[in-house]
Amino acid sequence: MKSVGFIHLLVLTFLTMSCTGSATPPEQRPADAVQAGGVQGQDDPRSGSTGGRKSGDHVPEQVLVKFREGTKEQTIRAIENQLHLQTIRIIPRPNLYLMKIENGFSVQETIKRLQEFEAVEYAEPNLIRTIQ
Numbered sequence: 001m002k003s004v005g006f007i008h009l010l011v012l013t014f015l016t017m018s019c020t021g022s023a024t025p026p027e028q029r030p031a032d033a034v035q036a037g038g039v040q041g042q043d044d045p046r047s048g049s050t051g052g053r054k055s056g057d058h059v060p061e062q063v064l065v066k067f068r069e070g071t072k073e074q075t076i077r078a079i080e081n082q083l084h085l086q087t088i089r090i091i092p093r094p095n096l097y098l099m100k101i102e103n104g105f106s107v108q109e110t111i112k113r114l115q116e117f118e119a120v121e122y123a124e125p126n127l128i129r130t131i132q
Helices: 002-019 072-082 107-114
Strands: 029-032 059-065 084-090 095-101 121-131
Touching: 059 107, 072 084, 072 095, 072 107, 107 121
Parallel strands: none
Antiparallel strands: 029 121, 059 095, 059 121, 084 095
């Protein structure tokens, strides 16, 4: 009976030791590669602030756009056509559209133009997030 307890203790010790140690380094991925819940970061996307981030830490030629509740698909398509955007992916919650900029405008210029539309709740760069 004592040997069974000793074996359990030995196995438990081995498992505990094998689970400790350093994890693999975090990887960087664009927002379109993470789950929908991980798209928005700690910053308020409506503020337009990037929280002191460098300008190069976003996916080039991509923006995330949140349209106001009740915006018709026809309105979204009209904005896409006017600004030469293409929807890459729709993230159902929180109803974000990942869009590619196809006219050569910068990400910041495209965001500025998107914010002029009443149908747009907010627009932000597709930031590259570090998983920590």
